[in-house]
Each structure stands twice: as structure tokens, then as C-alpha cells.
Amino acid sequence: MSEEQDPEKKIVIDSDWKEQVRKEKAKLNEDPAPEAPSQPPEAEPDVAAASGAGQFPPADFTLLISMLATQAFSAMGHIPDPATGQAAKHPEVAKHMIDLLAVLEEKTKGNLDPQESAALESVLHQLRMAYVAVSQG
Structure with missing residues (x-):
């Protein structure tokens, strides 16, 4: 039963x-x-x-950008894994993080202050250049 x-x-x-x-x-x-x-x-x-x-920085848009960018740089092998101390390349993860930031740029267009907009544009440019370098090498 x-x-x-x-x-x-x-x-x-x-x-x-x-x-x-x-x-x-x-x-x-x-x-x-x-x-x-x-x-x-x-x-x-x-x-x-x-x-x-209470020890976290205040939640804001630039922190979100920074978190996603850090993950992308880590996935490209620019930042070592804290657990192993070794850098690993996962280009598909890096591309996904870059794509997420691009979606944020598109969806927030016209709603960001000049500093936030400039930070997002700059980070996306740096990530895209780093991604091209990693994927070619």
C-alpha cells in the first residue's frame, strides 16, 4: 500500500x-x-x-555592473579562482556575462545618470576587448 x-x-x-x-x-x-x-x-x-x-557596500547599479564584470573577467582567466588559486578559462560563461551587461545597457538606456552610463559603457568595452583577445589566443 x-x-x-x-x-x-x-x-x-x-x-x-x-x-x-x-x-x-x-x-x-x-x-x-x-x-x-x-x-x-x-x-x-x-x-x-x-x-x-551590515558589512556589505550599499546596493547600487555600479555594484551590479562590477559583480557581473568580475565574473566575466574571472571566466576569461584574468582572475584566479579563490578556492584553487588557479585561473580557468570558460569563454562561454564570459560571453554570457557580457551579454547580460549588454541587456542591462539596452534596458536601462535613458534611465541612468551620466556616471552609471559611462561606467557601463566602459566596462562593456573593456570586457569585449578582453574577450576578443582570449578567444583568439
């Missing part, structure tokens, strides 16, 4: 999953389960602060 047809099986929704996890950990450690949380919910650490979310 399949699980769908078994009347004995039910889906149980546990709305207090944190307390359930505490009980399971206590059971595994053979400690008695705590009756109440050790800290009130207000005292739990802020996840955003703990993950360093």
Missing part, C-alpha cells in the same frame, strides 16, 4: 520547532529537556548582525 493511501499516516505540523529541537538535543545528550527556553525570544541574537550583513 502506498503512503498516499495509508490512513494511519498523517502530516503533523509542529509550530514550535525550536522547542522540539531543544528537546531532541537534550534527549541525545541524556540531559533533561528544559521546560522553558533559556533565553526569551527578544534576547536571541540578531541573525543579520551575526552574519555580517
Whole structure:
């Protein structure tokens, strides 16, 4: 008999999953389960602060351009992979990143301030020249 047809099986929704996890950990450690949380919910650490979310630069258009350009340069072998320390060439990925930036240029035409427009145009020019050099060599 399949699980769908078994009347004995039910889906149980546990709305207090944190307390359930505490009980399971206590059971595994053979400690008695705590009756109440050790800290009130207000005292739990802020996840955003703990993950360093406040340390990122402000989200703006030039950061987006920079991220895509960095990925393209990395895919062309200009930036080594942080994990291996070696540069790898993936021209199809580089071309895709360049194409994405070109789509951004087309879709945002007339809506960018002069600095953003110049930055996008400059980055696209640099990437296209680097891509030609990589694909020919």
C-alpha cells in the first residue's frame, strides 16, 4: 500500500520547532529537556548582525555592473579562482556575462545618470576587448 493511501499516516505540523529541537538535543545528550527556553525570544541574537550583513557596500547599479564584470573577467582567466588559486578559462560563461551587461545597457538606456552610463559603457568595452583577445589566443 502506498503512503498516499495509508490512513494511519498523517502530516503533523509542529509550530514550535525550536522547542522540539531543544528537546531532541537534550534527549541525545541524556540531559533533561528544559521546560522553558533559556533565553526569551527578544534576547536571541540578531541573525543579520551575526552574519555580517551590515558589512556589505550599499546596493547600487555600479555594484551590479562590477559583480557581473568580475565574473566575466574571472571566466576569461584574468582572475584566479579563490578556492584553487588557479585561473580557468570558460569563454562561454564570459560571453554570457557580457551579454547580460549588454541587456542591462539596452534596458536601462535613458534611465541612468551620466556616471552609471559611462561606467557601463566602459566596462562593456573593456570586457569585449578582453574577450576578443582570449578567444583568439
